Amino acid sequence: MRIAVLAALVVGVLVPVAGGAAQAATPGQGYAAQLINSGRVTGAPEPMAQLQAWASGSPRVVSGRVCNIDSVLLSTLAHLVVTKGHSIYVTSLNRYCIGALTDSGTSSYHWRDGGGHAIDIGRVDGVKSTGGTAQDRALIQDFAAAVPTPAGVGQSNCRSTPLSLPAGVVQFADTCNHVHLEYRGTASAPPPGPGPSNPVPGAVTVGVRDGGTWYLNDQNDSSAPDRIFLYGEPGDVPVVGDWNGDGIDTIGVRRGGVWYLNDQNDSSEPEYVFLYGEPYQVPVVGDWNGDGVDTVGVRDGGMWYLNDQNDGSAPDQIFLYGEPYQIPVVGDWNGDGVDTVGVRDGGMWYLNDQNDGSAPDQIFLYGEPYQIPVVGDWNGDGVDTVGVRDGGMWYLNDQNDSSAPDYGFLYGEPYQVPVVGNWDGA
16 A cells, blocks of 8 residues: 655645745755855865855866855754854865865865865864864764765774764775865766656656646656646645545645645545634644544644544544654655654754654655655655755755755746645555
8 A cells, every 4th residue: 555645735835935946056055055145164264265166156266176065964964053053264166266185185085076075173162173172073074974885984093992883984094183074975966867658557646736737747757747737826825635435536725724636637626524623723634543544733843733634533543753844744764654754954854753752763865954844655665765856957866864855847937836646556
C-alpha cells in the first residue's frame, strides 16, 4: 500500500520567498547571505570580500579570475553557523583567483577546478584553532555529519585523540594553526532528466494550483496536465490525501479552520466539511495509524495535533517535534505504511519514523533554503522521499539523503503552488 500526502505543506507561506530567491545569480547565494547576515562569521579581508561578493550575487574577480565558492560547501557552512550556532573566523577560501598556492599546489581544493571548494578557519567559537581544541572538534564533527561525501578534514596530526567520522569524510595532516574543511564532490552536476514517460505503478506525481484551478499530471515530467479543474477559493490552502482509502489521492482545501475534502479530482462538492484546528495553525495530512486513509492534523509552533478521523474530534496524538520556525513535512519514510513527521530547517531535513518527540532517524542536507520542499513516493517502492521545487523546476530524489536528484524537470509557473499525489491510483 502506498500512502501519498501533500508535500509542500506550507507553500502558501513559502512561495513568495522562493520566487524572490530564485533570482540568485550565484549558486548558493542564499547560503552566503545567511553567513554574512548571521553576525557570526568574520575573517581576513580577502576571504570575507569573496564571501560578501558571492552573497551579493556578483562574484569577486581578481586579475580576470572569478573567485568561485562551492555551493555545497556554503550550504554546509550555513548549517554550522545558522543551525548549529558556531562562530568562525575565515582565513582562506578561493586561492586560485588570487594566485596563491598552498603546499598542496594545484591539487588543493582551494585551487583546483576554479577553487573555492575548501575553507580554512582560524578561530572557532572565539577560540584560536589548532585543529584539536574542543571547539575545533565540535565543528569538525558537525561538518562531517552534514556535508555530502566525498569530503575532507585536515589537521589529523593535530589531535591527540583521533576523531571517528562518517565514511567518505577523509582526514589528513595539515598545519596546526587552523581547521581545514573541504568538499570533494561536484557542486554543479549535470541536471537529471524527467521521470519515466509511462506512469509508474504507485508513484506520486506532480501538480500545481493557480488561484482556484488545479493542474494535475500523471507523469513526473513537463508534459501537459492530465486533469484541469476548479476547486476552492484562491486564498484557500490546498491539501491532498486519500480520504476514503481507495488508493487515489484527491484534493481538498482548508479555509480558516474549516476543511473541505473531495473524493474526486474535479469541481464537485466536498464529501467532508468540518472544523479542525485554528486558522493560524499549519495543516498537515497523513495516514497516522496505517489504516490506508489519510486524515488531518495541524502544527502549532513545534506542537503537532494529529487526528485519525476526518472530523472535528479531539486529536489522537499530541507531541512536540522540531522548532517553530522549521517547515513541517510528512511521509512514510521507512515503508511501513504509517506516515510520520519531519521538519526542514534551511536545507537540512530531520525525519522521524515515529509520531512523537523522539530524535530524528534521518538527518541530511538536500536543496537550498529558498526552495520549496516536496515529499512523495516518486518511484512506487512504498517509501516517501524528498524533493524541492525551485521556480518552476522540480528536483526529486528517490533516496532520503544528500545524493543528486533522480528527476529534474520543469512543470508549472514559479508563482503556482506545488501539490503532489497519486492522481490515477495506478
